[in-house]
Amino acid sequence: MNNTxxxxxxxxxxxxxxIMDATLRILDASGANxxxxxxxxxxxxxxxxxxxxxxxDDWDTVLNNKILLKAPITTPQGGGVKSLNVTLRKTLGLFxxxxxxxxxxxxxxxxxxxxxxxxxxxxxxxxxxxxxxxxTFEVYQCLKLITLPGTERxxxxxxxxxxxxxxxxxxxFTKDNIMKLTDGLFHEVFNTIASEYPEIExxxxxxxxxxxxxxxxxxxxxxxxxxxxxxxxVSDVAAQISGSVGMVGSANIGTKCAxxxxxxxxxxxxxxxxxxxxxxxxxASIMMLRHIGQNKxxxxxxNAWLKTLExxxxxxxxxxxxxxxKVTTDEFSSxxxxxxxxxxxxxxxxxxxDHQKVQIPELKLSRTELRPSLRQKRELLGVDVFxxxxxxxxxxxxxxxxxxxxDDFELTMITNRGTKVWxxxxxxxxxxxxxxxxxxxxxxxxxxxxxxxxxxSLTKYTIDTxxxxxxxxxxxxxxxxxxxxx
Ligand code: NAD
Numbered sequence: 168m169n170n171t172x173x174x175x176x177x178x179x180x181x182x183x184x185x186i187m188d189a190t191l192r193i194l195d196a197s198g199a200n201x202x203x204x205x206x207x208x209x210x211x212x213x214x215x216x217x218x219x220x221x222x223x224d225d226w227d228t229v230l231n232n233k234i235l236l237k238a239p240i241t242t243p244q245g246g247g248v249k250s251l252n253v254t255l256r257k258t259l260g261l262f263x264x265x266x267x268x269x270x271x272x273x274x275x276x277x278x279x280x281x282x283x284x285x286x287x288x289x290x291x292x293x294x295x296x297x298x299x300x301x302x303t304f305e306v307y308q309c310l311k312l313i314t315l316p317g318t319e320r321x322x323x324x325x326x327x328x329x330x331x332x333x334x335x336x337x338x339x340f341t342k343d344n345i346m347k348l349t350d351g352l353f354h355e356v357f358n359t360i361a362s363e364y365p366e367i368e369x370x371x372x373x374x375x376x377x378x379x380x381x382x383x384x385x386x387x388x389x390x391x392x393x394x395x396x397x398x399x400x401v402s403d404v405a406a407q408i409s410g411s412v413g414m415v416g417s418a419n420i421g422t423k424c425a426x427x428x429x430x431x432x433x434x435x436x437x438x439x440x441x442x443x444x445x446x447x448x449x450x451a452s453i454m455m456l457r458h459i460g461q462n463k464x465x466x467x468x469x470n471a472w473l474k475t476l477e478x479x480x481x482x483x484x485x486x487x488x489x490x491x492x493k494v495t496t497d498e499f500s501s502x503x504x505x506x507x508x509x510x511x512x513x514x515x516x517x518x519x520x521d522h523q524k525v526q527i528p529e530l531k532l533s534r535t536e537l538r539p540s541l542r543q544k545r546e547l548l549g550v551d552v553f554x555x556x557x558x559x560x561x562x563x564x565x566x567x568x569x570x571x572x573x574d575d576f577e578l579t580m581i582t583n584r585g586t587k588v589w590x591x592x593x594x595x596x597x598x599x600x601x602x603x604x605x606x607x608x609x610x611x612x613x614x615x616x617x618x619x620x621x622x623x624s625l626t627k628y629t630i631d632t633x634x635x636x637x638x639x640x641x642x643x644x645x646x647x648x649x650x651x652x653x
Contacts, residue, residue, distance in 0.1 A: 181433025182443035183238030189445035189500035199464040209240030220251035261419035264288040268405040275410040276487040282385040288398025306601035313349040323528030325392040336368040340393035416450030427451040444482040466519040473511035543642035549607035561589040571628035576606040587650040
């Protein structure tokens with residue numbers, strides 16, 4: 168018998184309390200050896216003026232127990248408050264988001280009866296750093312950060328997940344034809360790590376055509392790994408086409424903590440009616456049991472759940488031509504409990520007893536010779552200065568900048584929204600009030616002092632600088648993108 172595991176439970180908002188009660192009843196009946204500590208998160212906490220959506224004492228409970236089973240919460244719209252979901256994922260270091268999207272045909276209607284795809288989404292980086300600035304009257308910016316350790320961790324996790332779950336293929340989605348540095352790194356790390364797992368087929372697709380193919384022929388995919396934003400969108404598409412967003416659970420895995428939840432939201436439109444489908448949270452609780460090594464109750468619940476689906480006992484969102492009885496949230500939970508110990512006879516029963524937990528990967532690339540670029544020599548070649556300037560002929564801006572430049576730098580390019588507008592720009596190119604002005608060191612290399620002097624000089628000439636980005640090379644190789652048309 169496993170030791171008792173204390174977990175933190177959050178009932179959430181909307182349908183949250185209903186589906187959590189249904190799930191806990193099943194966990195209790197399944198022989199899972201769990202103790203619950205309940206915390207309050209979400210709407211009521213936000214309404215008390217706690218901008219994070221969670222009280223400090225409840226944070227301590229989450230940190231202490233390390234395992235959180237969370238029902239969906241309602242995030243207030245607009246500024247002023249932070250999404251608790253994003254805060255939990257980032258603060259607890261939950262780097263991997265795992266969403267298995269499987270069809271249960273013919274019992275739950277889907278156009279893709281053979282679909283069985285697991286989306287593994289990087290969970291902390293990308294544009295979800297939430298680093299946004301309004302820089303001029305017309306231009307707003309969101310910073311996309313892709314890091315080597317963050318990428319290495321998620322890709323290694325995806326391969327370890329494939330190994331422990333007996334999966335044979337991983338597809339990586341990126342947009343590195345456009346974002347050559349950020350998505351390019353993700354793709355490169357994927358290729359490097361894939362070569363360590365020759366038994367697993369590795370494939371790369373650009374995210375747009377990849378998503379189109381996933382929506383069209385999901386049976387060609389097995390595991391798909393991708394950066395945060397694409398994963399957020401693609402996993403909802405995958406869940407929906409597998410049957411219903413009400414049936415997909417989500418595991419957020421970190422090195423120390425883990426959080427398990429439904430992929431759907433708090434569904435305020437059907438709250439307090441006892442009609443919500445608790446399946447997604449039940450699936451999340453099964454992932455949780457497997458994560459903490461309680462494989463026997465996990466297997467019991469999954470087989471009883473499959474048998475319930477097979478018997479045509481469905482909540483209203485699943486109800487279709489192969490349904491026999493429409494049940495409430497509570498009744499669905501009782502039907503699963505009644506079937507604990509039974510196995511499905513048409514769908515394949517699961518066997519989790521000997522399942523090995525996914526190993527949390529050690530980072531190697533940043534510390535070994537595998538990726539020598541990290542040891543490369545970094546040199547400063549110049550600086551991109553972003554300037555606020557009412558839209559006018561860029562040649563005028565270039566003349567003013569050149570007057571202010573001095574001897575250390577040469578103005579080599581001006582772009583607007585990434586497109587080169589000077590030298591040799593086209594009058595057709597639409598321009599905003601946000602200009603990137605590229606200064607290269609006249610001696611080939613420069614330093615911070617010379618950059619500061621340049622900025623001082625630009626200020627003296629009343630150039631309104633918004634921000635700068637240093638132009639580095641790593642072992643002679645330029646580490647910045649070209650302007651469109653450069
Ligand atoms: P939603 O997922 O709550 O609902 C979308 C649609 O799916 C609705 O029609 C709803 O009735 C239906 N649905 C969702 N879950 C269902 C279930 N278990 N059974 C039957 N039908 C179900 O998405 P939304 O309406 O965009 O968001 C509502 C709130 O949830 C928002 O405040 C949003 O911020 C929040 N949200 C929270 C989480 C989370 O806590 N992890 C995730 C997504 C959205």
